[in-house]
Amino acid sequence: RESEQQRYTDFPRKNDLWELERRNLIIYEDGKLGSGAFGAVYKGKLIGKANGSKDARSTLGVNLMRVENCEVAVKMLPEYADELSKSEFLREIALMKTLGYHERLVNMLACITESEPYCLVVEYCSDGDLLHFLRERCKYMLKLDEQQIDYSSPECEAEFDREMIMTVKQLLMFAVQISYGLEYLSQKGFVHRDVAARNVLVHQKQYAKIGDFGLCRFIYAESANYKSKGGRLPIKWMSPEAIRHYEFTAKSDVWSFGILMFEIITLGGTPYPGIQPDDILTYLESGCRMQQPDNCPDDYYSVMKSCWTTSLDERPDFSFIRQRLAQQLERIT
Numbered sequence: 117r118e119s120e121q122q123r124y125t126d127f128p129r130k131n132d133l134w135e136l137e138r139r140n141l142i143i144y145e146d147g148k149l150g151s152g153a154f155g156a157v158y159k160g161k162l163i164g165k166a167n168g169s170k171d172a173r174s175t176l177g178v179n180l181m182r183v184e185n186c187e188v189a190v191k192m193l194p195e196y197a198d199e200l201s202k203s204e205f206l207r208e209i210a211l212m213k214t215l216g217y218h219e220r221l222v223n224m225l226a227c228i229t230e231s232e233p234y235c236l237v238v239e240y241c242s243d244g245d246l247l248h249f250l251r252e253r254c255k256y257m258l259k260l261d262e263q264q265i266d267y268s269s270p271e272c273e274a275e276f277d278r279e280m281i282m283t284v285k286q287l288l289m290f291a292v293q294i295s296y297g298l299e300y301l302s303q304k305g306f307v308h309r310d311v312a313a314r315n316v317l318v319h320q321k322q323y324a325k326i327g328d329f330g331l332c333r334f335i336y337a338e339s340a341n342y343k344s345k346g347g348r349l350p351i352k353w354m355s356p357e358a359i360r361h362y363e364f365t366a367k368s369d370v371w372s373f374g375i376l377m378f379e380i381i382t383l384g385g386t387p388y389p390g391i392q393p394d395d396i397l398t399y400l401e402s403g404c405r406m407q408q409p410d411n412c413p414d415d416y417y418s419v420m421k422s423c424w425t426t427s428l429d430e431r432p433d434f435s436f437i438r439q440r441l442a443q444q445l446e447r448i449t
């Protein structure tokens with residue numbers, strides 16, 4: 117843990133290749149994209165190339181072609197934020213610099229930490245978070261059902277927005293994409309600790325990217341764990357060992373991914389409906405698991421349920437999960 121602490125203490129750094137000059141960033145303050153634990157996320161635009169960060173990014177393999185004059189999302193900490201929030205935010209920025217580039221992550225592009233307000237500049241995802249994205253489509257499809265419009269029939273002549281119809285194939289595609297991203301993270305030695313549909317962003321209606329690395333930690337190896345001190349954590353997404361002992365590993369991310377698979381296949385359903393978060397641990401330790409949702413394919417449910425194996429050794433890893441889901445997708449295609 118000491119060396120981890122050290123990684124995050126040399127802030128703010130002068131001559132940091134990720135550092136952006138404030139005049140090279142436009143923030144649309146009326147374009148609020150969301151608000152997190154601290155600060156808010158705004159839509160923005162990079163002017164020219166991110167000054168000087170070229171070397172840093174090419175080292176990490178970021179595709180520079182698309183970084184100039186592009187739309188971005190800016191997470192900004194208000195100047196009046198307390199010292200703890202500020203250091204947590206700087207830690208998140210430091211961690212993101214070490215993640216490396218991956219298509220299935222909401223990648224960092226630049227930051228401003230030489231003066232306040234601190235900013236973290238990341239890739240912009242045009243369709244917001246996956247939870248809202250799915251719920252919107254769920255509502256739309258239910259409305260068509262109410263009007264007795266059979267949108268699944270190719271002969272259906274009623275007018276409706278085909279893009280709003282989610283097929284099992286599209287849902288499986290989201291799950292496969294996210295599993296690629298999480299496989300990458302776990303292989304690099306990171307635990308995300310907040311794997312959930314609200315933290316996945318959607319771009320151009322079909323690409324899922326893992327975002328919000330506020331709780332993400334480097335744990336050196338896939339089998340190592342991060343011992344948290346508790347705090348506000350999403351109980352219904354957590355594994356029993358994470359709830360009971362605050363033990364976070366790549367395998368606890370796997371458990372959360374199973375819950376995320378449930379959210380996907382139910383188009384934004386809430387896990388364990390009718391059960392209070394305080395009762396979840398007892399529920400799980402008595403051996404209960406969520407049932408197969410309506411319209412959920414058997415092989416999809418089988419992967420989802422395997423994520424909820426109590427034993428860490430028997431719980432599959434992300435490579436295995438990614439392979440199984442990719443095979444299922446191949447069979448549909």
Ligand code: ADE
Binds near residue numbers: 189241243245
């Ligand atoms: N909301 C939070 N982060 C976002 C991003 N990167 N793109 C779009 N909306 C967001």
